[in-house]
Amino acid sequence: MKRSEINQIINRALHFLAKHRFLLPPFAYWTPNDWRRKGPECREIVDQQLGWDITDFGSGDFDKVGLFLFTIRNGSLAALQRNPGGKTYAEKIMIVEENQVTPTHFHPQKMEDIINRGGGNLVIRMWNATPADGLAKTPVTVSMDGIRVTIPAGGTIKLHPGDSVTLPPRNYHSFWGEKGKGTVLVGEVSRVNDDRTDNRFYESVGRFSEIVEDEPPLHLLGCDYDKYYSPRRRQRR
Numbered sequence: 001m002k003r004s005e006i007n008q009i010i011n012r013a014l015h016f017l018a019k020h021r022f023l024l025p026p027f028a029y030w031t032p033n034d035w036r037r038k039g040p041e042c043r044e045i046v047d048q049q050l051g052w053d054i055t056d057f058g059s060g061d062f063d064k065v066g067l068f069l070f071t072i073r074n075g076s077l078a079a080l081q082r083n084p085g086g087k088t089y090a091e092k093i094m095i096v097e098e099n100q101v102t103p104t105h106f107h108p109q110k111m112e113d114i115i116n117r118g119g120g121n122l123v124i125r126m127w128n129a130t131p132a133d134g135l136a137k138t139p140v141t142v143s144m145d146g147i148r149v150t151i152p153a154g155g156t157i158k159l160h161p162g163d164s165v166t167l168p169p170r171n172y173h174s175f176w177g178e179k180g181k182g183t184v185l186v187g188e189v190s191r192v193n194d195d196r197t198d199n200r201f202y203e204s205v206g207r208f209s210e211i212v213e214d215e216p217p218l219h220l221l222g223c224d225y226d227k228y229y230s231p232r233r234r235q236r237r
Helices: 003-019 032-036 040-047 077-082 222-228 231-236
Strands: 051-055 067-073 089-096 102-106 112-119 122-128 140-144 147-151 156-159 164-167 171-177 184-191
Touching: 003 051, 003 067, 003 089, 032 222, 040 231, 051 222, 089 171, 112 122, 112 156, 122 140, 140 156, 147 156, 156 164
Parallel strands: none
Antiparallel strands: 051 067, 067 089, 089 184, 102 171, 112 164, 112 184, 122 156, 122 171, 140 147, 140 164
């Protein structure tokens, strides 16, 4: 993806979030120069990969196969192993366009609630995973706002604004905004999340996009932190 495209997506997202009165934390608005001045007090943001996350999954066509995410809060699996009383949860906000597909995947350890926070309708297609990580032919049972729902393998559910669904680990799912219903504001509340290790895609995709730097970043993606944030280097100057 070109950096100019990412910057445009961020600007559109900020307008959409403002329209729906969803407010991001202060670090969402830091510029690259702001990050260069930050010290070790910001380490949690970097270590837990909080912030902007925009991907086309290597498709080269974000509008058709892509996703906007912002990780608001997150814990650490390693920290939980040291202290079981630590932060066990994560939260994201996502924006899903009409017919914009997130490819089929599951999470080996993460349970998540997917919530339609407003806008259009979110369509989710689901399968159980086989022991060999294939698509099982068995019916899929999930909880939608406390109500058990069963659908055939590869069937879909639809989340209208206000609806939610709980997806257990190893639940294969793909989702998109329903055509003709508008852009969807999607919340995710989950166990601790690590997108670097806890995504298993059914088909080979690129979770994090290669970026062509045709203009400076407006705000940093999680994959940009190492380039701009280095409190040790800053202290040596």
